[in-house]
Amino acid sequence: MVTAYDSTFACIVDEAGVDLILVGDSVGTVMQGHKTTLSVSMEHMEYHVAMVASVKPLALVVGDLPFGSYQASHTQAIDNSVRLIKAGAEIVKLEGGVHLASTIAAITHVDIPVMAHIGLTPQSYHRMGGNKIQGRSSSGAGSRNQILEDALAVQEAGAHAVVIEGVPSDVAQEVTESLSIPTIGIGAGVHCDGQVLVMHDLLGLSARSFTFAKAYANLRTTSIEAVRDYVSEVHSGAWPDSDHSFSK
Numbered sequence: 001m002v003t004a005y006d007s008t009f010a011c012i013v014d015e016a017g018v019d020l021i022l023v024g025d026s027v028g029t030v031m032q033g034h035k036t037t038l039s040v041s042m043e044h045m046e047y048h049v050a051m052v053a054s055v056k057p058l059a060l061v062v063g064d065l066p067f068g069s070y071q072a073s074h075t076q077a078i079d080n081s082v083r084l085i086k087a088g089a090e091i092v093k094l095e096g097g098v099h100l101a102s103t104i105a106a107i108t109h110v111d112i113p114v115m116a117h118i119g120l121t122p123q124s125y126h127r128m129g130g131n132k133i134q135g136r137s138s139s140g141a142g143s144r145n146q147i148l149e150d151a152l153a154v155q156e157a158g159a160h161a162v163v164i165e166g167v168p169s170d171v172a173q174e175v176t177e178s179l180s181i182p183t184i185g186i187g188a189g190v191h192c193d194g195q196v197l198v199m200h201d202l203l204g205l206s207a208r209s210f211t212f213a214k215a216y217a218n219l220r221t222t223s224i225e226a227v228r229d230y231v232s233e234v235h236s237g238a239w240p241d242s243d244h245s246f247s248k
């Protein structure tokens with residue numbers, strides 16, 4: 001699974017053969033330039049889901065429910081899941097475990113598949129005190145035991161798959177071995193059933209880099225060099241040349 005937020009990159013990742021395209025609320029950080037994902041709205045998500053779905057990818061389109069769009073009530077969660085499905089998502093993702101289990105059940109009861117997201121959940125930024133690796137302690141919030149309980153609860157509630165983010169790989173391994181639904185890891189080691197990366201990290205588009213994310217290309221440098229060449233050719237008069245100009 002790889003994230004995409006528009007039709008151009010949806011085509012690229014689909015042609016490359018990903019199984020799932022996640023229209024993630026990471027749009028708030030990598031596209032909108034915010035520090036967290038917390039300000040992303042339903043309108044933003046509908047807009048980006050529709051752009052990705054417009055190319056009719058072979059890959060399954062996962063639509064992320066943003067912060068504040070599903071926590072208030074089951075009715076709110078169902079209404080907003082329906083909005084993402086109408087925009088073109090085929091499965092919705094939400095962050096949470098035990099406390100969101102009844103919400104997951106409510107959404108799946110109206111025939112909308114749900115992907116849960118446990119471990120480091122970026123929408124819990126303030127509770128976690130930042131995007132911190134979870135599952136290192138043995139008890140309490142964010143502990144290894146809590147993550148295992150969360151995993152079992154979301155499976156029991158009817159989730160079709162679960163993203164595990166930012167946990168030691170042995171924790172992800174234990175979760176994966178305990179569940180019958182697929183686990184998809186990010187910063188969670190090699191033992192998950194699948195993996196997800198944010199497209200900007202995978203392509204080396206952003207200035208930032210993370211231990212858990214590998215850049216398979218350096219498109220930031222390539223892009224800067226290309227634009228620099230263009231600027232230089234415009235300044236020198238080499239662009240546009242006769243091959244790219246019209247005659248009578």
Ligand code: KIV
Nearest residue numbers: 003024025026163196
């Ligand atoms: O929003 C997102 O891109 C995500 C992934 C990091 C899993 O939730």
